[in-house]
Amino acid sequence: MIKKVIIGTTVALLLAACSSKETGNNNHQKSIEKGLDAVAENDFAKAEALFELSVEDNPNDQTTKAYLKQVLLIRQANEDVGNDKVEERIEVLKKAEKYEKGSKVISTKAEEQIKSLTVSKKTEETYRQLFDEAEALAKKANYKDSNDKLTTLLNEDLDNYSDIQQVAEALKKINSAEIEKKAKAEQKLAGKDEHSTVTQPTEKAYDPYEWAPGVKEAFEADLVKQQYADSVDTIRYEKSQVYNNQGFYTVYAQMDGVEMYVVTVNVKTGDYHG
Template sequence: MIKKVIIGTTIALLLAACSSKETGDNDHQKNIQKGLDAVAENDFAKAEALFELSVEDKPNDQTTKAYLEQVSLIRQANEDIENDRVEAGLEALKKAEKYKTGSKVISAKAEEQIGLLTSSKNTEEAYRQLLKEAESLAKSSNYKDSNDKLTKLLNEDLSNYNDIKQAAESLKETNLAEIEKKAEEQTAASKEEHSTVAQPTEKTYDPYEWAPGVKEAFEADMVNRQYVDSVDTLRYEKLQVYNNQGFYTVYGQIDGVEMYIVNVNVKTGDYHG
């Protein structure tokens, strides 16, 4: 009777142990599956917590450890990226993707993030290059060309690149100010040039100035009429101004002797004497 009781008790314990093991295995598998589901939903913090529970349940399960390591790498990568350590984050994602004993589901998520990060990185590099070109043009005083590039840049979605956006907006404002300043300087220079251009001044009226051609005709007439030996001997002295017209007293040499000849109007050429 005692033997039967002992045997019965042993069987009961074995059945309880088997039941407990099955329950533990079920919980372990459930946590793994829940962790993979969390990965699919991009909830890597939840996935990491579930895989940690699974590792605690079965510390020697290398597969679960691999899952946990993959997710931890992805979480570390995301933290690096948030802190502008993009290259470090990219390396962590590559490790998670290539983890040999890891989950294909987790590897696919790492690969997806690598693609997004690479695309974002290339986009950022293109934006920074455009900003650099605009800055170079501004330094060369090509403010309009610089602003053309800045306008193109600011038309892009820069919501994830606030530093680029702020730098572009600031440079554009500076360029506009320089363009306006240059225009004002050109306007001022043009006005100054216009105001300083020598304006033709009216010649002051001189009553004793000969009218065009009058002197030549008068002197030729003096020689033709033989009033003087030659034009070279003629000498003029101012006589008077009448009706705003000047009169000269004319002297000349006849046979080598200087004498008074006539009085002449320098405007009309009329003479008498």
């Protein structure tokens, strides 16, 4: 009788253990399935929590650990959202995509994000190039052409490129102010011309682009001193605009043997900017 009782008790304990193990396995599997569902919905925070529960239920399951690592990599890439970190984000996502023993579902999500970031990066490069071209035109006082490019840029969807949008809007305002200033100066000059007396034939005509005495020499010496030019001989001038009856030259010079735009200078005062 005692022997029967012992055998009965042992069987009951074994059945209870099997039932507990089966329940644990069920919970483990359900956590994995729910985690993959969360991935499909792009809820990677939820997927991370579910995979962590699954690993706790079965610490020896290397596959689930791989799933968890993939999700952690995707979340890391999604946290590094700076425009200057696109390359780093893509590299992290590639690790998630190619993770050994990883889930194809998670790999596909990583691949989708890589493609999206690549397209975004190329779009940003196109927008920045357009702005750089507009900025170069503005430096040469070609304000209208610069604004035409800026208008094209600002007509694009720049919701994800707020830094580009801000500098483009700021430059367009500066250009517009310069255009208005030039127009007013020309109108004022035209009005003066209408009421001015006839210049005597013996009197030298006023040239807005003629350097005031000593200004050019002082300007060029300062340019070399400030290391904006290798030497005076490398300095080259192009007519830019006339404002308040004073001529402005766009100045180019060689620095370390390479010619580039340097400044814009007032030939009457020697004041320059750039």
